[in-house]
Amino acid sequence: xxxxxxxxxxxxxxxxxxxxxxxxxxxxxxxxxxxxxxxxxxxxxxxxxxxxxxxxxxxxxxxxxxxxxxxxxxxxxxxxxxxxxxxxxxxxxxxxxxxxxxxxxxxxxxxxxxxxxxxxxxxxxxxxxxxxxxxxxxxxxxxxxxxxxxxxxxxxxxxxxxxxxxxxxxxxxxxxxxxxxxxxxxxxxxxxxxxxxxxxxxxxxxxxxxxxxxxxxxxxxxxxxxxxxxxxxxxxxxxxxxxxxxxxxxxxxxxxxxxxxxxxxxxxxxxxxxxxxxxxxxxxxxxxxxxxxxxxxxxxxxxxxxxxxxxxxxxxxxxxxxxxxxxxxxxxxxxxxxxxxxxxxxxxxxxxxxxxxxxxxxxxxxxxxxxxxxxxxxxxxxxxxxxxxxxxxxxxxxxxxxxxxxxxxxxxxxxxxxxxx
Amino acid sequence: xxxxxxxxxxxxxxxxxxxxxxxxxxxxxxxxxxxxxxxxxxxxxxxxxxxxxxxxxxxxxxxxxxxxxxxxxxxxxxxxxxxxxxxxxxxxxxxxxxxxxxxxxxxxxxxxxxxxxxxx
Numbered sequence: 072x073x074x075x076x077x078x079x080x081x082x083x084x085x086x087x088x089x090x091x092x093x094x095x096x097x098x099x100x101x102x103x104x105x106x107x108x109x110x111x112x113x114x115x116x117x118x119x120x121x122x123x124x125x126x127x128x129x130x131x132x133x134x135x136x137x138x139x140x141x142x143x144x145x146x147x148x149x150x151x152x153x154x155x156x157x158x159x160x161x162x163x164x165x166x167x168x169x170x171x172x173x174x175x176x177x178x179x180x181x182x183x184x185x186x187x188x189x190x191x192x193x194x195x196x197x198x199x200x201x202x203x204x205x206x207x208x209x210x211x212x213x214x215x216x217x218x219x220x221x222x223x224x225x226x227x228x229x230x231x232x233x234x235x236x237x238x239x240x241x242x243x244x245x246x247x248x249x250x251x252x253x254x255x256x257x258x259x260x261x262x263x264x265x266x267x268x269x270x271x272x273x274x275x276x277x278x279x280x281x282x283x284x285x286x287x288x289x290x291x292x293x294x295x296x297x298x299x300x301x302x303x304x305x306x307x308x309x310x311x312x313x314x315x316x317x318x319x320x321x322x323x324x325x326x327x328x329x330x331x332x333x334x335x336x337x338x339x340x341x342x343x344x345x346x347x348x349x350x351x352x353x354x355x356x357x358x359x360x361x362x363x364x365x366x367x368x369x370x371x372x373x374x375x376x377x378x379x380x381x382x383x384x385x386x387x388x389x390x391x392x393x394x395x396x397x398x399x400x401x402x403x404x405x406x407x408x409x410x411x412x413x414x415x416x417x418x419x420x421x422x423x424x425x426x427x428x429x430x431x432x433x434x435x436x437x438x439x440x441x442x443x444x445x446x447x448x449x450x451x452x453x454x455x456x457x458x459x460x461x462x463x464x465x466x467x468x469x470x471x472x473x474x475x476x477x478x479x480x481x482x483x484x485x486x487x488x489x490x491x492x
Numbered sequence: 493x494x495x496x497x498x499x500x501x502x503x504x505x506x507x508x509x510x511x512x513x514x515x516x517x518x519x520x521x522x523x524x525x526x527x528x529x530x531x532x533x534x535x536x537x538x539x540x541x542x543x544x545x546x547x548x549x550x551x552x553x554x555x556x557x558x559x560x561x562x563x564x565x566x567x568x569x570x571x572x573x574x575x576x577x578x579x580x581x582x583x584x585x586x587x588x589x590x591x592x593x594x595x596x597x598x599x600x601x602x603x604x605x606x607x608x609x610x611x612x
Binding site: 110111117120121122132134135136137140223224225226227252253270271272274275276279280460465 | 498499500501502503504505542543544545546547549554555556557559561568571575579589607608609
Protein backbone atom coordinates (compact mmCIF):
# COMPACT_ATOMS: atom_id res chain seq x y z
CA UNK A 72 0.00 0.00 0.00
CA UNK A 73 1.26 3.46 -0.86
CA UNK A 74 1.00 5.75 2.12
CA UNK A 75 -1.41 8.65 1.65
CA UNK A 76 -1.38 12.11 3.23
CA UNK A 77 -4.08 14.75 3.09
CA UNK A 78 -3.72 18.55 3.04
CA UNK A 79 -6.03 21.43 2.26
CA UNK A 80 -3.50 22.94 -0.15
CA UNK A 81 -0.57 21.46 -2.07
CA UNK A 82 1.91 23.89 -3.59
CA UNK A 83 4.18 22.54 -6.33
CA UNK A 84 7.50 24.40 -6.30
CA UNK A 85 9.29 26.10 -3.39
CA UNK A 86 10.56 29.12 -5.29
CA UNK A 87 9.42 32.69 -4.74
CA UNK A 88 5.85 31.95 -5.87
CA UNK A 89 5.35 28.70 -3.97
CA UNK A 90 6.78 30.03 -0.71
CA UNK A 91 4.72 33.23 -0.81
CA UNK A 92 1.52 31.32 -1.61
CA UNK A 93 2.15 28.73 1.12
CA UNK A 94 2.81 31.43 3.72
CA UNK A 95 -0.63 32.90 3.03
CA UNK A 96 -2.64 29.66 2.95
CA UNK A 97 -0.88 28.27 6.05
CA UNK A 98 -1.36 31.53 7.96
CA UNK A 99 -5.09 31.30 7.18
CA UNK A 100 -5.21 27.90 8.89
CA UNK A 101 -5.27 25.79 5.74
CA UNK A 102 -2.99 22.77 6.08
CA UNK A 103 -0.35 23.35 3.42
CA UNK A 104 2.47 21.31 1.91
CA UNK A 105 5.08 22.66 -0.50
CA UNK A 106 6.82 20.12 -2.72
CA UNK A 107 10.15 20.86 -4.39
CA UNK A 108 12.67 18.66 -6.16
CA UNK A 109 15.67 20.61 -4.80
CA UNK A 110 17.12 19.96 -1.35
CA UNK A 111 16.78 23.58 -0.25
CA UNK A 112 13.92 26.02 -0.78
CA UNK A 113 14.22 29.14 -2.92
CA UNK A 114 14.23 27.88 -6.48
CA UNK A 115 16.18 29.92 -9.00
CA UNK A 116 16.76 32.72 -6.45
CA UNK A 117 19.47 30.66 -4.80
CA UNK A 118 21.75 30.95 -7.81
CA UNK A 119 20.99 34.66 -8.40
CA UNK A 120 23.65 35.91 -5.98
CA UNK A 121 23.45 39.51 -7.24
CA UNK A 122 21.52 42.25 -5.46
CA UNK A 123 18.42 44.10 -6.65
CA UNK A 124 15.66 41.90 -5.27
CA UNK A 125 13.07 42.59 -2.60
CA UNK A 126 12.78 46.39 -2.60
CA UNK A 127 9.03 46.11 -3.05
CA UNK A 128 8.13 42.87 -1.25
CA UNK A 129 10.57 42.92 1.70
CA UNK A 130 11.20 46.72 1.65
CA UNK A 131 14.96 46.20 1.52
CA UNK A 132 17.44 45.44 -1.23
CA UNK A 133 18.47 41.79 -1.12
CA UNK A 134 20.44 39.22 -3.08
CA UNK A 135 18.63 36.13 -4.40
CA UNK A 136 19.80 33.79 -1.60
CA UNK A 137 18.72 36.33 1.05
CA UNK A 138 15.31 36.71 -0.59
CA UNK A 139 14.97 32.92 -0.76
CA UNK A 140 15.86 32.47 2.89
CA UNK A 141 13.44 35.17 4.06
CA UNK A 142 10.64 33.77 1.92
CA UNK A 143 11.24 30.24 3.26
CA UNK A 144 11.30 31.51 6.85
CA UNK A 145 8.02 33.31 6.27
CA UNK A 146 6.36 30.14 4.90
CA UNK A 147 7.69 27.91 7.68
CA UNK A 148 6.75 30.36 10.42
CA UNK A 149 3.21 30.43 9.04
CA UNK A 150 3.12 26.65 9.45
CA UNK A 151 3.63 25.39 5.90
CA UNK A 152 5.27 21.96 5.55
CA UNK A 153 8.20 21.86 3.15
CA UNK A 154 8.77 18.54 1.41
CA UNK A 155 12.17 18.90 -0.26
CA UNK A 156 14.05 16.59 -2.60
CA UNK A 157 10.63 15.43 -3.76
CA UNK A 158 9.36 15.12 -7.32
CA UNK A 159 5.73 15.10 -8.42
CA UNK A 160 5.41 12.14 -10.78
CA UNK A 161 1.74 12.41 -11.56
CA UNK A 162 -1.29 14.53 -10.82
CA UNK A 163 -4.91 13.64 -11.33
CA UNK A 164 -8.38 14.85 -10.55
CA UNK A 165 -10.40 12.33 -8.54
CA UNK A 166 -14.14 11.73 -9.07
CA UNK A 167 -14.85 13.40 -5.68
CA UNK A 168 -13.14 16.58 -6.90
CA UNK A 169 -9.97 16.24 -4.83
CA UNK A 170 -6.54 16.31 -6.44
CA UNK A 171 -4.23 13.37 -6.04
CA UNK A 172 -0.46 13.68 -6.52
CA UNK A 173 2.03 10.87 -6.74
CA UNK A 174 5.24 12.12 -5.11
CA UNK A 175 8.67 10.49 -5.09
CA UNK A 176 11.35 11.36 -2.55
CA UNK A 177 14.45 9.61 -1.22
CA UNK A 178 13.22 9.76 2.37
CA UNK A 179 9.62 8.59 1.89
CA UNK A 180 9.73 6.63 -1.37
CA UNK A 181 6.47 7.00 -3.30
CA UNK A 182 3.56 8.69 -1.53
CA UNK A 183 0.11 9.90 -2.42
CA UNK A 184 -0.78 13.43 -1.45
CA UNK A 185 -4.44 14.36 -1.63
CA UNK A 186 -5.67 17.93 -1.39
CA UNK A 187 -8.61 20.19 -2.08
CA UNK A 188 -6.52 22.69 -4.01
CA UNK A 189 -3.21 22.64 -5.88
CA UNK A 190 -1.20 25.78 -6.56
CA UNK A 191 1.12 25.39 -9.54
CA UNK A 192 4.33 27.30 -8.81
CA UNK A 193 6.91 25.45 -10.90
CA UNK A 194 8.42 28.56 -12.45
CA UNK A 195 9.98 28.55 -15.89
CA UNK A 196 12.96 27.27 -17.80
CA UNK A 197 15.29 28.75 -20.36
CA UNK A 198 15.01 28.68 -24.10
CA UNK A 199 18.18 27.15 -25.49
CA UNK A 200 20.24 26.80 -28.64
CA UNK A 201 17.79 24.24 -30.01
CA UNK A 202 14.96 26.78 -29.84
CA UNK A 203 16.96 29.21 -32.01
CA UNK A 204 18.29 26.80 -34.64
CA UNK A 205 21.74 28.37 -34.79
CA UNK A 206 23.91 26.51 -37.32
CA UNK A 207 27.36 25.09 -36.58
CA UNK A 208 28.96 22.11 -34.94
CA UNK A 209 28.12 20.80 -31.47
CA UNK A 210 31.22 21.48 -29.38
CA UNK A 211 31.45 21.71 -25.58
CA UNK A 212 31.21 25.23 -24.16
CA UNK A 213 27.63 26.13 -25.14
CA UNK A 214 25.44 26.90 -22.09
CA UNK A 215 22.23 28.65 -21.27
CA UNK A 216 22.98 31.70 -19.12
CA UNK A 217 21.20 30.09 -16.17
CA UNK A 218 23.16 26.86 -16.45
CA UNK A 219 26.43 28.83 -16.46
CA UNK A 220 25.11 30.83 -13.49
CA UNK A 221 24.47 27.61 -11.58
CA UNK A 222 27.95 26.30 -12.40
CA UNK A 223 29.64 29.50 -11.24
CA UNK A 224 27.50 30.44 -8.25
CA UNK A 225 26.47 27.07 -6.85
CA UNK A 226 29.28 24.73 -7.89
CA UNK A 227 32.11 27.25 -8.04
CA UNK A 228 33.13 26.05 -11.51
CA UNK A 229 34.27 28.47 -14.24
CA UNK A 230 32.47 27.65 -17.51
CA UNK A 231 35.35 28.87 -19.72
CA UNK A 232 37.90 31.63 -20.29
CA UNK A 233 36.50 33.82 -23.05
CA UNK A 234 32.77 34.14 -23.64
CA UNK A 235 30.23 35.54 -26.08
CA UNK A 236 26.69 36.04 -24.82
CA UNK A 237 23.79 35.58 -27.22
CA UNK A 238 20.74 37.65 -26.28
CA UNK A 239 20.59 40.70 -24.03
CA UNK A 240 18.06 39.50 -21.48
CA UNK A 241 18.74 40.40 -17.85
CA UNK A 242 20.18 36.98 -16.99
CA UNK A 243 22.71 37.32 -19.82
CA UNK A 244 23.67 40.84 -18.72
CA UNK A 245 24.02 39.81 -15.07
CA UNK A 246 26.16 36.89 -16.22
CA UNK A 247 28.40 39.21 -18.26
CA UNK A 248 29.35 41.03 -15.04
CA UNK A 249 29.59 37.79 -13.11
CA UNK A 250 31.97 36.31 -15.68
CA UNK A 251 34.11 39.44 -15.65
CA UNK A 252 34.22 39.46 -11.87
CA UNK A 253 35.34 35.81 -12.07
CA UNK A 254 38.24 36.59 -14.37
CA UNK A 255 36.55 35.46 -17.59
CA UNK A 256 36.72 37.72 -20.63
CA UNK A 257 33.41 38.70 -22.23
CA UNK A 258 33.99 39.57 -25.87
CA UNK A 259 30.48 40.62 -26.86
CA UNK A 260 26.75 40.50 -26.24
CA UNK A 261 24.82 39.89 -29.46
CA UNK A 262 21.14 40.93 -29.70
CA UNK A 263 18.88 40.50 -32.73
CA UNK A 264 16.51 43.33 -31.78
CA UNK A 265 17.38 47.02 -32.28
CA UNK A 266 17.06 47.58 -28.51
CA UNK A 267 18.31 45.57 -25.52
CA UNK A 268 15.97 42.99 -23.98
CA UNK A 269 17.19 43.69 -20.45
CA UNK A 270 16.86 46.70 -18.17
CA UNK A 271 18.87 49.82 -19.02
CA UNK A 272 20.53 49.83 -15.62
CA UNK A 273 21.85 46.34 -16.30
CA UNK A 274 23.32 47.58 -19.59
CA UNK A 275 25.10 50.28 -17.58
CA UNK A 276 26.34 48.30 -14.60
CA UNK A 277 26.98 44.96 -16.34
CA UNK A 278 28.24 45.98 -19.80
CA UNK A 279 29.28 49.65 -19.85
CA UNK A 280 31.15 49.35 -16.52
CA UNK A 281 33.42 46.78 -18.19
CA UNK A 282 33.47 48.13 -21.75
CA UNK A 283 31.73 45.02 -23.09
CA UNK A 284 30.43 45.69 -26.63
CA UNK A 285 26.71 45.20 -27.29
CA UNK A 286 25.89 44.39 -30.93
CA UNK A 287 22.26 45.33 -31.53
CA UNK A 288 20.51 44.03 -34.67
CA UNK A 289 23.17 41.34 -35.02
CA UNK A 290 22.86 37.59 -35.03
CA UNK A 291 25.22 34.68 -34.34
CA UNK A 292 25.21 32.82 -37.67
CA UNK A 293 27.70 30.09 -36.83
CA UNK A 294 29.29 28.41 -33.82
CA UNK A 295 32.77 27.08 -34.64
CA UNK A 296 34.87 24.33 -33.08
CA UNK A 297 34.94 20.54 -32.89
CA UNK A 298 35.70 19.45 -29.32
CA UNK A 299 35.37 22.87 -27.73
CA UNK A 300 33.93 26.16 -28.98
CA UNK A 301 36.64 28.08 -30.87
CA UNK A 302 34.65 31.11 -31.95
CA UNK A 303 31.42 32.46 -33.35
CA UNK A 304 30.50 34.27 -36.55
CA UNK A 305 28.29 37.31 -36.14
CA UNK A 306 26.42 39.14 -38.89
CA UNK A 307 24.40 42.37 -38.87
CA UNK A 308 20.70 42.02 -39.63
CA UNK A 309 18.77 43.94 -42.22
CA UNK A 310 14.98 43.58 -42.02
CA UNK A 311 15.63 40.54 -39.84
CA UNK A 312 17.89 38.83 -42.43
CA UNK A 313 21.59 38.23 -41.61
CA UNK A 314 23.92 40.09 -43.99
CA UNK A 315 26.37 37.20 -44.25
CA UNK A 316 28.71 39.09 -46.58
CA UNK A 317 29.35 41.44 -43.65
CA UNK A 318 29.84 38.70 -41.05
CA UNK A 319 32.82 38.84 -38.69
CA UNK A 320 34.60 36.39 -36.39
CA UNK A 321 34.84 36.57 -32.60
CA UNK A 322 37.29 34.27 -30.81
CA UNK A 323 35.82 32.55 -27.73
CA UNK A 324 35.65 29.18 -25.97
CA UNK A 325 32.23 29.70 -24.37
CA UNK A 326 28.82 30.76 -25.68
CA UNK A 327 25.97 31.64 -23.31
CA UNK A 328 22.36 31.89 -24.44
CA UNK A 329 20.08 34.37 -22.71
CA UNK A 330 17.17 34.19 -25.11
CA UNK A 331 14.03 34.04 -23.07
CA UNK A 332 12.12 31.87 -20.63
CA UNK A 333 9.24 29.44 -21.02
CA UNK A 334 6.78 28.57 -18.22
CA UNK A 335 7.23 24.95 -17.18
CA UNK A 336 3.86 23.30 -17.70
CA UNK A 337 4.36 19.65 -18.63
CA UNK A 338 2.71 18.58 -15.38
CA UNK A 339 -0.14 21.08 -15.82
CA UNK A 340 -0.85 19.87 -19.35
CA UNK A 341 -0.84 16.23 -18.25
CA UNK A 342 -3.86 16.87 -16.03
CA UNK A 343 -5.72 18.79 -18.73
CA UNK A 344 -4.91 22.40 -17.80
CA UNK A 345 -5.32 24.49 -20.98
CA UNK A 346 -2.44 26.84 -21.82
CA UNK A 347 -2.38 30.32 -23.31
CA UNK A 348 -0.17 30.32 -26.43
CA UNK A 349 0.81 33.97 -25.77
CA UNK A 350 2.27 33.26 -22.32
CA UNK A 351 3.00 29.54 -22.35
CA UNK A 352 1.23 29.48 -18.97
CA UNK A 353 -2.25 28.27 -17.99
CA UNK A 354 -5.37 30.20 -18.96
CA UNK A 355 -6.74 31.46 -15.65
CA UNK A 356 -9.67 33.40 -14.26
CA UNK A 357 -9.34 36.40 -11.97
CA UNK A 358 -9.10 33.97 -9.05
CA UNK A 359 -5.94 32.47 -10.63
CA UNK A 360 -7.87 29.23 -11.12
CA UNK A 361 -7.04 27.24 -14.26
CA UNK A 362 -9.57 25.45 -16.45
CA UNK A 363 -9.40 22.48 -14.04
CA UNK A 364 -11.34 23.48 -10.91
CA UNK A 365 -9.14 23.31 -7.80
CA UNK A 366 -5.90 23.87 -9.71
CA UNK A 367 -4.46 27.39 -9.43
CA UNK A 368 -1.31 28.96 -10.85
CA UNK A 369 0.97 31.87 -9.92
CA UNK A 370 4.41 33.24 -10.68
CA UNK A 371 6.57 32.34 -13.65
CA UNK A 372 4.64 29.15 -14.36
CA UNK A 373 1.72 31.44 -15.23
CA UNK A 374 3.65 34.12 -17.15
CA UNK A 375 7.28 35.16 -17.05
CA UNK A 376 7.85 38.09 -14.69
CA UNK A 377 10.74 40.55 -14.69
CA UNK A 378 10.75 41.23 -10.93
CA UNK A 379 10.60 38.53 -8.28
CA UNK A 380 8.72 40.94 -6.03
CA UNK A 381 5.80 40.80 -8.47
CA UNK A 382 5.99 36.99 -8.41
CA UNK A 383 5.62 36.95 -4.62
CA UNK A 384 2.81 39.48 -4.73
CA UNK A 385 0.94 37.57 -7.42
CA UNK A 386 1.33 34.31 -5.49
CA UNK A 387 0.01 35.93 -2.30
CA UNK A 388 -2.93 37.27 -4.23
CA UNK A 389 -3.58 33.85 -5.79
CA UNK A 390 -3.37 32.23 -2.34
CA UNK A 391 -6.00 34.65 -1.02
CA UNK A 392 -8.26 33.57 -3.86
CA UNK A 393 -7.59 29.90 -3.05
CA UNK A 394 -8.65 30.51 0.54
CA UNK A 395 -11.84 32.19 -0.61
CA UNK A 396 -12.60 29.27 -2.93
CA UNK A 397 -11.99 26.72 -0.18
CA UNK A 398 -14.30 28.74 2.07
CA UNK A 399 -16.98 28.62 -0.61
CA UNK A 400 -16.98 32.39 -1.14
CA UNK A 401 -16.21 32.26 -4.88
CA UNK A 402 -16.94 30.03 -7.85
CA UNK A 403 -14.53 28.86 -10.54
CA UNK A 404 -14.47 30.44 -13.99
CA UNK A 405 -15.52 33.97 -14.80
CA UNK A 406 -18.50 35.70 -16.22
CA UNK A 407 -16.72 37.34 -19.16
CA UNK A 408 -13.49 37.03 -21.19
CA UNK A 409 -10.55 39.45 -21.09
CA UNK A 410 -8.75 40.16 -24.38
CA UNK A 411 -5.86 42.29 -25.59
CA UNK A 412 -5.27 43.98 -28.93
CA UNK A 413 -2.96 46.68 -30.40
CA UNK A 414 0.58 46.50 -29.08
CA UNK A 415 -0.09 44.18 -26.16
CA UNK A 416 1.29 40.63 -26.16
CA UNK A 417 -0.93 39.19 -23.46
CA UNK A 418 -3.09 39.75 -20.41
CA UNK A 419 -3.48 37.70 -17.23
CA UNK A 420 -6.22 36.75 -16.21
CA UNK A 421 -8.17 35.58 -19.26
CA UNK A 422 -11.61 35.59 -17.70
CA UNK A 423 -12.92 37.76 -14.90
CA UNK A 424 -15.96 38.45 -12.85
CA UNK A 425 -17.83 41.69 -12.34
CA UNK A 426 -18.02 43.18 -8.89
CA UNK A 427 -14.60 41.83 -7.87
CA UNK A 428 -11.23 43.60 -7.39
CA UNK A 429 -8.92 42.27 -10.09
CA UNK A 430 -5.23 42.59 -10.88
CA UNK A 431 -4.33 42.58 -14.58
CA UNK A 432 -0.79 41.98 -15.85
CA UNK A 433 0.29 42.84 -19.39
CA UNK A 434 3.36 42.79 -21.55
CA UNK A 435 3.87 45.35 -24.30
CA UNK A 436 5.06 44.58 -27.81
CA UNK A 437 6.42 48.10 -28.32
CA UNK A 438 8.99 50.53 -26.93
CA UNK A 439 7.50 53.97 -26.25
CA UNK A 440 7.67 56.90 -23.85
CA UNK A 441 4.15 58.08 -24.58
CA UNK A 442 1.24 55.68 -24.53
CA UNK A 443 -2.27 55.25 -23.26
CA UNK A 444 -3.55 51.95 -21.94
CA UNK A 445 -7.34 51.69 -22.11
CA UNK A 446 -10.01 49.15 -21.23
CA UNK A 447 -13.17 48.88 -23.30
CA UNK A 448 -16.32 47.05 -22.30
CA UNK A 449 -19.69 47.03 -24.06
CA UNK A 450 -18.53 49.83 -26.38
CA UNK A 451 -17.47 52.14 -23.54
CA UNK A 452 -13.97 53.04 -22.33
CA UNK A 453 -14.28 52.08 -18.66
CA UNK A 454 -10.69 52.91 -17.65
CA UNK A 455 -7.53 54.48 -19.09
CA UNK A 456 -4.10 55.57 -17.96
CA UNK A 457 -1.19 57.42 -19.55
CA UNK A 458 2.33 55.96 -19.43
CA UNK A 459 5.66 57.81 -19.88
CA UNK A 460 7.64 54.63 -20.06
CA UNK A 461 6.72 51.34 -21.75
CA UNK A 462 9.20 48.57 -22.53
CA UNK A 463 8.61 44.93 -23.54
CA UNK A 464 11.10 43.97 -20.79
CA UNK A 465 8.84 45.44 -18.11
CA UNK A 466 5.49 44.06 -17.09
CA UNK A 467 2.55 46.47 -16.76
CA UNK A 468 0.31 45.92 -13.75
CA UNK A 469 -3.15 47.44 -13.36
CA UNK A 470 -5.41 46.98 -10.35
CA UNK A 471 -9.09 47.59 -11.07
CA UNK A 472 -11.58 47.90 -8.25
CA UNK A 473 -14.88 46.09 -8.00
CA UNK A 474 -16.72 49.37 -8.71
CA UNK A 475 -14.75 49.79 -11.96
CA UNK A 476 -15.84 46.30 -13.03
CA UNK A 477 -19.55 46.69 -12.44
CA UNK A 478 -20.82 45.24 -15.69
CA UNK A 479 -20.55 41.97 -17.52
CA UNK A 480 -19.29 41.78 -21.10
CA UNK A 481 -16.03 41.12 -22.91
CA UNK A 482 -13.25 43.37 -21.63
CA UNK A 483 -10.64 44.52 -24.16
CA UNK A 484 -7.38 46.26 -23.29
CA UNK A 485 -5.33 48.15 -25.86
CA UNK A 486 -2.15 50.19 -25.77
CA UNK A 487 -2.31 53.29 -27.94
CA UNK A 488 0.97 54.86 -28.93
CA UNK A 489 1.18 58.63 -28.50
CA UNK A 490 2.97 61.28 -30.56
CA UNK A 491 6.22 61.37 -28.62
CA UNK A 492 8.96 58.82 -29.33
CA UNK B 493 33.24 69.74 -18.63
CA UNK B 494 30.27 67.74 -19.81
CA UNK B 495 29.28 64.11 -19.46
CA UNK B 496 26.28 61.95 -20.32
CA UNK B 497 25.24 59.30 -17.78
CA UNK B 498 22.44 56.78 -17.36
CA UNK B 499 20.95 56.54 -13.89
CA UNK B 500 20.93 53.03 -12.38
CA UNK B 501 18.97 53.76 -9.21
CA UNK B 502 15.72 52.35 -10.62
CA UNK B 503 14.57 50.43 -13.72
CA UNK B 504 13.59 53.56 -15.69
CA UNK B 505 17.20 54.47 -16.49
CA UNK B 506 16.98 58.25 -16.99
CA UNK B 507 19.52 59.74 -19.39
CA UNK B 508 21.37 62.36 -17.37
CA UNK B 509 23.53 65.16 -18.55
CA UNK B 510 26.09 66.65 -16.16
CA UNK B 511 28.00 69.92 -16.62
CA UNK B 512 30.61 71.34 -14.31
CA UNK B 513 33.67 73.56 -14.02
CA UNK B 514 37.08 72.62 -12.60
CA UNK B 515 36.90 70.18 -9.72
CA UNK B 516 33.13 69.51 -9.98
CA UNK B 517 32.29 73.13 -9.14
CA UNK B 518 28.91 74.49 -10.27
CA UNK B 519 27.84 70.91 -10.99
CA UNK B 520 24.56 70.94 -12.87
CA UNK B 521 22.56 67.77 -13.56
CA UNK B 522 19.64 67.59 -15.98
CA UNK B 523 17.46 64.85 -17.48
CA UNK B 524 16.63 63.22 -14.14
CA UNK B 525 12.97 62.52 -13.39
CA UNK B 526 13.54 62.40 -9.63
CA UNK B 527 16.05 63.66 -7.03
CA UNK B 528 17.73 60.25 -6.85
CA UNK B 529 19.01 60.80 -10.39
CA UNK B 530 20.92 63.95 -9.39
CA UNK B 531 22.25 62.17 -6.32
CA UNK B 532 23.43 59.27 -8.46
CA UNK B 533 25.17 61.53 -10.98
CA UNK B 534 27.01 63.46 -8.26
CA UNK B 535 28.23 60.24 -6.65
CA UNK B 536 29.04 58.56 -9.97
CA UNK B 537 31.17 61.46 -11.22
CA UNK B 538 33.16 62.00 -8.04
CA UNK B 539 33.42 58.50 -6.61
CA UNK B 540 31.63 55.68 -8.47
CA UNK B 541 30.55 52.83 -6.21
CA UNK B 542 28.88 49.44 -6.63
CA UNK B 543 27.53 46.63 -4.48
CA UNK B 544 29.82 43.63 -4.99
CA UNK B 545 28.56 40.03 -4.89
CA UNK B 546 30.60 36.85 -5.24
CA UNK B 547 30.92 33.29 -3.97
CA UNK B 548 33.60 31.95 -1.64
CA UNK B 549 34.57 28.26 -1.32
CA UNK B 550 33.41 26.66 1.94
CA UNK B 551 33.62 23.32 3.75
CA UNK B 552 29.88 22.56 3.71
CA UNK B 553 28.75 19.07 2.74
CA UNK B 554 25.77 20.61 0.95
CA UNK B 555 27.40 23.07 -1.40
CA UNK B 556 30.95 23.89 -2.52
CA UNK B 557 30.64 27.65 -2.07
CA UNK B 558 28.68 30.29 -0.23
CA UNK B 559 27.37 33.60 -1.60
CA UNK B 560 28.65 36.86 -0.11
CA UNK B 561 27.99 40.56 -0.70
CA UNK B 562 29.14 43.95 0.44
CA UNK B 563 26.61 45.51 2.79
CA UNK B 564 27.01 48.88 1.07
CA UNK B 565 28.44 50.19 -2.18
CA UNK B 566 32.18 49.85 -2.52
CA UNK B 567 34.37 52.34 -4.44
CA UNK B 568 34.86 50.87 -7.90
CA UNK B 569 38.67 50.94 -7.72
CA UNK B 570 38.55 48.54 -4.73
CA UNK B 571 36.38 45.90 -6.43
CA UNK B 572 39.12 43.84 -8.09
CA UNK B 573 41.21 43.90 -4.93
CA UNK B 574 38.26 42.60 -2.90
CA UNK B 575 37.43 39.87 -5.44
CA UNK B 576 41.05 38.67 -5.40
CA UNK B 577 40.91 38.27 -1.64
CA UNK B 578 37.50 36.57 -1.71
CA UNK B 579 38.52 34.01 -4.32
CA UNK B 580 41.61 33.10 -2.27
CA UNK B 581 39.59 32.68 0.96
CA UNK B 582 37.87 29.67 2.42
CA UNK B 583 34.87 29.83 4.73
CA UNK B 584 34.50 27.58 7.76
CA UNK B 585 30.84 26.81 8.43
CA UNK B 586 28.52 27.25 10.26
CA UNK B 587 27.67 30.77 9.07
CA UNK B 588 24.44 32.72 9.21
CA UNK B 589 22.96 35.14 6.70
CA UNK B 590 24.14 38.62 7.64
CA UNK B 591 27.25 37.49 9.56
CA UNK B 592 30.30 39.61 8.78
CA UNK B 593 33.05 37.87 6.80
CA UNK B 594 35.37 40.84 6.21
CA UNK B 595 34.97 43.95 8.33
CA UNK B 596 35.41 47.47 6.94
CA UNK B 597 37.28 46.48 3.80
CA UNK B 598 40.22 48.87 3.24
CA UNK B 599 38.50 51.53 5.38
CA UNK B 600 35.67 51.79 2.87
CA UNK B 601 33.08 51.31 5.65
CA UNK B 602 31.77 48.38 3.62
CA UNK B 603 31.66 44.95 5.26
CA UNK B 604 31.49 41.70 3.36
CA UNK B 605 28.58 39.65 4.73
CA UNK B 606 27.18 36.19 4.01
CA UNK B 607 24.02 36.07 1.89
CA UNK B 608 23.04 32.60 3.01
CA UNK B 609 22.85 30.45 6.15
CA UNK B 610 24.82 27.22 5.99
CA UNK B 611 25.06 25.08 9.08
CA UNK B 612 26.40 21.77 7.85
